[in-house]
Amino acid sequence: MSEVQSDEVCNTYIDKLALICINSNRKQLVARSVGKSVYFTPGGKREKGETDEEALRRECMEELSVNLSTLTNTAASIEPYGNFEAHAYGKPPGTIVRMTCFRVTPREAELELEHLVKASAEVEELKWIDSSFEREKLTVTGIMILEDLKEKNLID
Known part of the structure; x- marks a missing residue:
């Protein structure tokens, strides 16, 4: 009896939300967590029962100390930008964010x-950061986002 091998990969998925923020100098905001060496796009995971917008607002308060609901001078809304998928930084092979x-x-x-x-x-x-930022200091999704922003001429 011969052994059957499977090429099928069992992936684990981590579902996250992120805020892309571009300043007046056409640079993207990234964050580095305490004790980490790479930068990520600010955001995080949904808690049970949260909508995407609720989770993003909570994460921005937790990470960036800013309340997206009360920007002072301008009525603001949160609009979809895009989806990115890659190996999750610091996680075992097969873990996809x-x-x-x-x-x-x-x-x-x-x-x-x-x-x-x-x-x-x-x-x-x-x-x-701008598009010349050192890639080894970003997560894979961070690199993908940075390159997408540059391709769309949103950052320098």
């Missing part, structure tokens, strides 16, 4: 964030 990304609109509201965001206790550093 599915990142659903959003942006704040209109542009005037997004620009307000540049002066409001600040690192929370769980974030060691916030950084505004």
Whole structure:
């Protein structure tokens, strides 16, 4: 009797939401968690019963110390940007992160964030980056997002 081998890969998926924020200098906001060496697009996982928008608002408060519901000068909404999928940073092979990304609109509201965001206790550093940022300092999804923003001429 011969042994049957399968090429089928059993993947584990991590579903995350992220906020893409671009400042007045055409740079993207990224964050580095305490004790980590790479930067990620701010966001996180949904809690049970949360909508995407509720989860993103909560995560932005937790990571960026900003309330997207109360931007001061401009009525803002959260609009879908795109989806990115890749191997999850620091996870075992077969662990895939599915990142659903959003942006704040209109542009005037997004620009307000540049002066409001600040690192929370769980974030060691916030950084505004352009397309020349060192790829080895980003997660795979972070690289994909950065390249997509450059391709769409949203960042320098």
